[in-house]
Amino acid sequence: MRVLAVSPGAVAxxxxxxxxxxxxxxxxxxxxxxxxxLARLPGARAARVEEVADVVVFLASEKASYVSGTVxxxxxxxxxxxxxxx
Numbered sequence: 001m002r003v004l005a006v007s008p009g010a011v012a013x014x015x016x017x018x019x020x021x022x023x024x025x026x027x028x029x030x031x032x033x034x035x036x037x038l039a040r041l042p043g044a045r046a047a048r049v050e051e052v053a054d055v056v057v058f059l060a061s062e063k064a065s066y067v068s069g070t071v072x073x074x075x076x077x078x079x080x081x082x083x084x085x086x
Contacts (some may be wrong), residue, residue: 002065002068002069003069004064004067004069005069006055006056006074007071007073008036008075009046009073009076009078010041010046010075010078011046011047011049011052011078012048012049020038021034023037024036024037025029029058041077041078042076042077043076046076047075047076051074052074055072
């Protein structure tokens with residue numbers, strides 16, 4: 001039996017964008033400056049949903065048949081800490 005987990009970081013979903021816009025409005029006085037929070041990420045952007053899905057598809061495939069007992073971070077090097085967005 002294989003046991004795997006995928007731990008995504010910030011993903012460019014409507015919820016995350018809304019959260020960042022709200023924070024930018026509160027902290028910066030301008031909701032349109034929400035993208036300035038992305039500069040805190042090593043890749044300077046949030047992941048696309050497809051990028052996380054690609055990892056899941058790979059892990060479910062025979063190409064990853066010897067991968068087990070691990071958590072795969074899909075966070076662009078951010079370390080899984082979303083506290084900068086909350």
